[in-house]
Amino acid sequence: xxxxxxxxxxxxxxxxxxxxxxxxxxxxxxxxxxxxxxxxxxxxxxxxxxxxxxxxxxxxxxxxxxxxxxxxxxxxxxxxxxxxxxxxxxxxxxxxxxxxxxxxxxxxxxxxxxxxxxxxxxxxxxxxxxxxxxxxxxxxxxxxxxxxxxxxxxxxxxxxxxxxxxxxxxxxxxxxxxxxxxxxxxxxxxxxxxxxxxxxxxxxxxxxxxxxxxxxxxxxxxxxxxxxxxxxxxxxxxxxxxxxxxxxxxxxxxxxxxxxxxxxxxxxxxxxxxxxxxxxxxxxxxxxxxxxxxxxxxxxxxxx
Amino acid sequence: xxxxxxxxxxxxxxxxxxxxxxxxxxxxxxxxxxxxxxxxxxxxxxxxxxxxxxxxxxxxxxxxxxxxxxxxxxxxxxxxxxxxxxxxxxxxxxxxxxxxxxxxxxxxxxxxxxxxxxxxxxxxxxxxxxxxxxxxxxxxxxxxxxxxxxxxxxxxxxxxxxxxxxxxxxxxxxxxxxxxxxxxxxxxxxxxxxxxxxxxxxxxxxxxxxxxxxxxxxxxxxxxxxxxxxxxxxxxxxxxxxxxxxxxxxxxxxxxxxxxxxxxxxxxxxxxxxxxxxxxxxxxxxxxxxxxxxxxxxxxxxxxx
Numbered sequence: 001x002x003x004x005x006x007x008x009x010x011x012x013x014x015x016x017x018x019x020x021x022x023x024x025x026x027x028x029x030x031x032x033x034x035x036x037x038x039x040x041x042x043x044x045x046x047x048x049x050x051x052x053x054x055x056x057x058x059x060x061x062x063x064x065x066x067x068x069x070x071x072x073x074x075x076x077x078x079x080x081x082x083x084x085x086x087x088x089x090x091x092x093x094x095x096x097x098x099x100x101x102x103x104x105x106x107x108x109x110x111x112x113x114x115x116x117x118x119x120x121x122x123x124x125x126x127x128x129x130x131x132x133x134x135x136x137x138x139x140x141x142x143x144x145x146x147x148x149x150x151x152x153x154x155x156x157x158x159x160x161x162x163x164x165x166x167x168x169x170x171x172x173x174x175x176x177x178x179x180x181x182x183x184x185x186x187x188x189x190x191x192x193x194x195x196x197x198x199x200x201x202x203x204x205x206x207x208x209x210x211x212x213x214x215x216x217x218x219x220x221x222x223x224x225x226x227x228x229x230x231x232x233x234x235x236x237x238x239x240x241x242x243x244x245x246x247x248x249x250x251x252x253x254x255x256x257x258x259x260x261x262x263x264x265x266x267x268x269x270x271x272x273x274x275x276x277x278x279x280x281x282x283x284x285x286x287x288x289x290x291x292x293x294x295x296x297x298x299x300x301x302x303x304x
Numbered sequence: 305x306x307x308x309x310x311x312x313x314x315x316x317x318x319x320x321x322x323x324x325x326x327x328x329x330x331x332x333x334x335x336x337x338x339x340x341x342x343x344x345x346x347x348x349x350x351x352x353x354x355x356x357x358x359x360x361x362x363x364x365x366x367x368x369x370x371x372x373x374x375x376x377x378x379x380x381x382x383x384x385x386x387x388x389x390x391x392x393x394x395x396x397x398x399x400x401x402x403x404x405x406x407x408x409x410x411x412x413x414x415x416x417x418x419x420x421x422x423x424x425x426x427x428x429x430x431x432x433x434x435x436x437x438x439x440x441x442x443x444x445x446x447x448x449x450x451x452x453x454x455x456x457x458x459x460x461x462x463x464x465x466x467x468x469x470x471x472x473x474x475x476x477x478x479x480x481x482x483x484x485x486x487x488x489x490x491x492x493x494x495x496x497x498x499x500x501x502x503x504x505x506x507x508x509x510x511x512x513x514x515x516x517x518x519x520x521x522x523x524x525x526x527x528x529x530x531x532x533x534x535x536x537x538x539x540x541x542x543x544x545x546x547x548x549x550x551x552x553x554x555x556x557x558x559x560x561x562x563x564x565x566x567x568x569x570x571x572x573x574x575x576x577x578x579x580x581x582x583x584x585x586x587x588x589x590x591x592x593x594x595x596x597x598x599x600x601x602x603x604x605x606x607x608x609x
Binding site: 026130131133134136137138139140141142145146149222226229230233234246249250253256257260263264266267268270271274275277278279282 | 436584
């Protein structure tokens with residue numbers, strides 16, 4: 001009986017979340033678009049086989065929106081006659097992979113540092129937060145450019161640098177949350193039951209900070225993606241023949257006067273993905289904030 | 305207040321020192337700078353002589369010691385690229401970036417306060433919803449892409465504005481416009497949020513009940529309280545504007561600190577890179593301290609603490 005109750009409870013919750021999505025049309029469109037992009041990032045490259053590198057010199061700088069050639073050339077072709085669509089698809093995978101890994105890395109390390117510094121406080125905690133201040137006080141783009149120019153601008157370094165520049169956000173958020181949660185009764189209870197520090201931090205406190213961290217990560221994904229694009233644009237990000245959206249904009253810049261679509265489409269996609277993430281995160285913020293939640297829930301009741 | 309400020313300044317100095325030590329050692333990890341500065345086919349003797357002359361052969365702690373003592377004398381070393389003191393090169397570039405950033409930030413702040421307050425006046429109204437989507441779009445736009453698209457439209461196709469360079473008013477339009485977009489988008493959100501909180505507080509009800517004019521309620525009573533969080537965020541935007549300046553200066557060929565740094569990094573001009581990092585960090589931290597003071601001036605609760 002109890003299990004069924006829980007199941008219906010979960011179902012009901014899902015239904016509420018779904019109706020809250022329906023009540024914010026923009027958030028709904030965003031999530032559909034993001035799922036589409038995710039799908040392209042995961043499966044796209046396998047579906048297009050080798051057309052990403054296939055050159056067709058007769059179609060050099062082919063203009064977009066023509067059905068004369070096959071569908072892959074609908075968005076035109078680049079200076080070597082490679083299909084724009086195929087390049088965008090491969091770019092999707094690289095861009096998403098880099099931004100995704102950087103966000104996960106940053107969230108994990110920043111979250112743990114913030115948790116530890118918030119829980120233990122004291123001098124060690126302060127030193128950790130001063131580190132966050134140093135990172136924050138310097139323009140992240142310049143920091144990344146400096147580091148990437150000193151080391152190889154390879155995939156792994158790029159991810160590490162991007163993750164590093166975003167650390168302070170997670171550190172500060174996690175710390176602020178822990179300072180509040182630490183004072184709650186169940187933590188005192190756990191301490192008096194003799195739970196170890198690491199158990200209290202990771203079993204009792206960490207799960208409560210995760211929703212906030214994820215909301216921030218959604219927004220941060222957009223920042224990281226824009227950062228990665230800017231680095232690729234400046235020539236210290238990912239290197240050809242690999243391709244990301246930012247690099248495509250950079251390469252297209254040289255052909256601006258004769259083939260505008262080379263730089264335009266990848267930039268447009270960057271903006272659309274960033275916008276969707278922004279809309280999604282502002283929806284998430286409302287859903288997770290009990291004081292604002294009614295804005296989306298009440299209409300849902302009316303609709304039912 | 306004094307205690308708080310001196311604490312702030314001390315921690316800022318610590319931050320600058322930390323950043324500086326980090327960059328110095330990272331830079332030396334990449335190898336011999338002479339290797340990158342000299343032509344690829346330079347003979348070995350020339351390379352050796354070059355490293356000898358600039359002291360790149362010494363152990364790293366000696367190089368660092370020399371750098372610190374030079375620094376104490378206000379000497380950042382010579383720019384390898386331009387053959388003159390690095391600090392001069394950097395100090396020439398700083399005003400360009402500062403003027404660019406100051407104009408952009410003023411426009412962004414002013415615009416954000418106006419749009420944000422109007423949106424907060426009727427939350428979820430038509431204006432609020434439109435401004436939400438527009439400001440989120442602005443905050444999501446990759447600035448380099450907007451820049452080259454703008455060049456394509458306004459310089460290449462319409463031939464209204466110059467593609468790059470510095471000069472009179474027309475040269476400022478595109479760089480400033482592009483630099484404004486992202487901070488404006490972000491700040492509108494912040495102003496809206498804090499204005500909604502301010503406008504729903506009790507003293508606003510009191511003001512309205514007293515019969516204060518609606519305009520005065522919003523811009524005098526509401527704004528003064530709603531602005532406080534905005535100022536803090538505007539401080540964080542100082543570093544963000546510097547990010548934008550790197551892009552804008554590179555694309556539009558402005559001889560500011562961003563372009564200087566990118567160029568120096570590309571050519572491994574150590575002295576200039578180090579000098580610009582230090583100066584940039586000092587400028588940004590000073591701005592943050594000034595903002596702290598402004599905060600205290602505007603909020604008596606902090607001033608009297």
